[in-house]
Amino acid sequence: xxxxxxxxxxxxxxxxxxxxxxxxxxxxxxxxxxxxxxxxxxxxxxxxxxxxxxxxxxxxxxxxxxxxxxxxxxxxxxxxxxxxxxxxxxxxxxxxxxxxxxxxxxxxxxxxxxxxxxxxxxxxxxxxxxxxxxxxxxxxxxxxxxxxxxxxxxxxxxxxxxxxxxxxxxxxxxxxxxxxxxxxxxxxxxxxxxxxxxxxxxxxxxxxxxxxxxxxxxxxxxxxxxxxxxxxxxxxxxxxxxxxxxxxxxxxxxxxxxxxxxxxxxxxxxxxxxxxxxxxxxxxxxxxxxxxxxxxxxxxxxxxxxxxxxxxxxxxxxxxxxxxxxxxxxxxxxxxxxxxxxxxxxxxxxxxxxxxxxxxxxxxxxxxxxxxxxxxxxxxxxxxxxxxxxxxxxxxxxxxxxxxx
Numbered sequence: 001x002x003x004x005x006x007x008x009x010x011x012x013x014x015x016x017x018x019x020x021x022x023x024x025x026x027x028x029x030x031x032x033x034x035x036x037x038x039x040x041x042x043x044x045x046x047x048x049x050x051x052x053x054x055x056x057x058x059x060x061x062x063x064x065x066x067x068x069x070x071x072x073x074x075x076x077x078x079x080x081x082x083x084x085x086x087x088x089x090x091x092x093x094x095x096x097x098x099x100x101x102x103x104x105x106x107x108x109x110x111x112x113x114x115x116x117x118x119x120x121x122x123x124x125x126x127x128x129x130x131x132x133x134x135x136x137x138x139x140x141x142x143x144x145x146x147x148x149x150x151x152x153x154x155x156x157x158x159x160x161x162x163x164x165x166x167x168x169x170x171x172x173x174x175x176x177x178x179x180x181x182x183x184x185x186x187x188x189x190x191x192x193x194x195x196x197x198x199x200x201x202x203x204x205x206x207x208x209x210x211x212x213x214x215x216x217x218x219x220x221x222x223x224x225x226x227x228x229x230x231x232x233x234x235x236x237x238x239x240x241x242x243x244x245x246x247x248x249x250x251x252x253x254x255x256x257x258x259x260x261x262x263x264x265x266x267x268x269x270x271x272x273x274x275x276x277x278x279x280x281x282x283x284x285x286x287x288x289x290x291x292x293x294x295x296x297x298x299x300x301x302x303x304x305x306x307x308x309x310x311x312x313x314x315x316x317x318x319x320x321x322x323x324x325x326x327x328x329x330x331x332x333x334x335x336x337x338x339x340x341x342x343x344x345x346x347x348x349x350x351x352x353x354x355x356x357x358x359x360x361x362x363x364x365x366x367x368x369x370x371x372x373x374x375x376x377x378x379x380x381x382x383x384x385x386x387x388x389x390x391x392x393x394x395x396x397x398x399x400x401x402x403x404x405x
Contacts, residue, residue, distance in 0.1 A: 021258060021267030022316040028291070029311045033069040034060060036307040037279075037294035039081035041099075044282040046336050047092045048114050049328070051282050051291055054085065054096060059112060064287050069311075076117045077110050078103050084135035084149075085280070086185070089336050090142055095120075097135045097146060105129035105151055109144070109161065126167035127159045132227070134183035136192045139335075141211050145192050150179040154199060158209065174214025175207050180245075182230035187335060188237040189261050193217075195241065198226040202246050206259065222264035223257050229281035234331060235288055235318045237261070242270070242292065245277030250305070252277050252297045273312050274299055285332045290314040323351035343405065353405035354384055355398045363401045371398055 034055065042053040051062040053069070056079035060069045083099025083106070093111040100106065107129040109120040123129065133149030143160040154177030161167050175181075181197025191208040204224035206217045228244020239259035243252055252275030256267040279295025293311040298304065320329040324339075330348055333339035339348030340359030349356050357367040374382040374390045382390045384397040 021256065021265065022314075022318070023256070023267060023270065024315045024317060025270055025273050026313055026315065027272075027310065028313045029068070031309050032293055032311045033071075034293060034309065036309045038296050038307045039278050040280060040294065041083050041085035041096070042280045042282045042293075043085045043087045043094050044284055045092075045094060045114065046087060046089065046285055046332050047338065049284075049286040050114075051284065052094045052112060053293070054080075054083065056080065056101070062291065064284060064289070065313075069293070073112075073117070078106065078108075080106055082131035082133075082180075084133045084146065086135050086137045086144070088137050088144075089139050090137075092336065093118075095135070095137065095144060097144070098130050098133045098149060100129075100131035105131055120163075121161065121167070126161070127157065127169070128155070130155060130179075132179035132181075134181050134194060136183045136185040138185055138190075138192060138211065139187055140190045143211070145183070145185075145209060147183060147194060147209075148175065148178040148181060148197065153177070154179055158214070171209075171214060174209070175205065178203065180226035182228060182241070184230060184232040184239055186232065186237075186239065186261065187234070193239050193259065195222060195230060195239070195259070196225055196228060196244065198247065202226060206264070217262075218259075218264060222259065223253070223255060223266075225253065225277070227277040227279070229279060229292055231281055231283040231290065233258075233283050233316075234285050234335065235316075235320070235329075240283070240290065242281060242290070243273075243275045243277065243279075243295075243297075245296070250277070250296075251275075252295075252305075270314075274308065274310075276308055279308075286320075286328060288316045288318040288320055290316070321347075323347055349405065350381075353401070355401040356405050357382070362404045363398060367398060371395060 040055040053060040057074050057077050059073040061072050062069050080099030080101035084097045088095050096110045098106050107123045111118045128151040130149030130151045135146045143162050146159045148155050156177035158171040160170050176199050178197035178199050183194040186193050191210050194207045197203045202224040204220050204222050208215045208217045225244030225246050229242045233240050241257045254269045254275040258265050274297045276295030276297035281292035291313050294308050334341045342359050342361035355363045357370045384394045
């Protein structure tokens with residue numbers, strides 16, 4: 001698979017006119033390998049196809065139907081809960097910011113590549129340490145956007161971090177001080193979407209951040225809650241939320257909501273799934289599923305609110321095109337730079353114009369030079385006839401394809 005691509009491919013697709021509420025929930029496990037778990041964070045690794053969950057200093061992973069939660073690392077990152085987590089589509093890392101543990105409230109950034117942790121910042125020259133914070137990766141600008149949280153008070157500041165510039169405080173306007181809100185990146189509209197949280201009462205405003213300005217996109221039409229689950233559905237180009245906590249006293253709903261970029265739509269209540277807060281869920285873009293585990297709520301048939309140990313899956317059942325048959329949907333490959341799509345038709349160019357090696361929409365001299373650099377090698381990206389080597393037959397195939405794809 002060639003590591004070229006244009007992130008703009010997904011941005012040219014027409015968004016749906018209304019939220020699409022598919023619901024096919026099932027109990028995956030009444031007692032997961034994690035045991036009771038709450039205050040954790042989770043995200044989906046779109047390159048390896050696994051859910052990644054951080055509990056304390058433990059990294060757990062789950063590879064979809066038929067798998068179980070597996071402990072893959074512990075003891076490296078300082079233990080923490082109530083941290084922010086997101087997926088970095090450029091470097092293909094799970095990124096964690098902040099949270100609280102035995103060392104107090106953290107303001108460091110760590111990245112998980114599937115095998116090891118790498119510390120990107122040590123907490124200096126940036127925002128204060130805080131918990132119940134939200135972070136998202138603005139792919140278009142390659143900035144990690146952080147908003148709010150709680151240090152010793154509610155924070156309403158916006159910070160951005162990049163490898164080139166480090167931390168920069170970019171705004172003190174926009175939402176009021178919040179904690180336990182959620183934020184994801186909308187790659188269709190190229191904005192970060194922030195919703196909910198707590199500021200003296202349950203908040204239900206929706207804000208968008210375009211890199212310069214916060215915009216109040218919805219004032220009160222969405223769910224009013226905090227420590228809820230929110231993820232980006234990259235197939236339908238929608239934000240999807242589930243359950244969460246309302247105050248006071250604290251209680252959990254069983255509602256699922258979707259944001260289509262302009263309005264919220266409430267899906268039918270998920271009565272089979274116990275409502276829960278202080279948890280997180282992640283969208284499996286390989287299999288079109290939403291997976292949630294643990295949290296605080298009231299188990300079925302009981303009346304007391306406790307920490308939960310179950311896991312549930314909503315198998316949405318969407319059409320996942322995979323033109324090259326490698327098990328990774330086309331839209332995931334394009335958005336993660338695993339494939340290029342120069343003509344923006346939503347299909348990896350390898351399926352329609354494999355000789356366009358530099359992903360410029362045509363086959364020319366640059367592609368010829370790239371192929372010659374691989375001469376005699378067993379490189380499947382350049383072995384067009386799939387005979388095991390880059391040779392004369394592949395050269396002829398490239399010359400026949402010269403011109404616009």
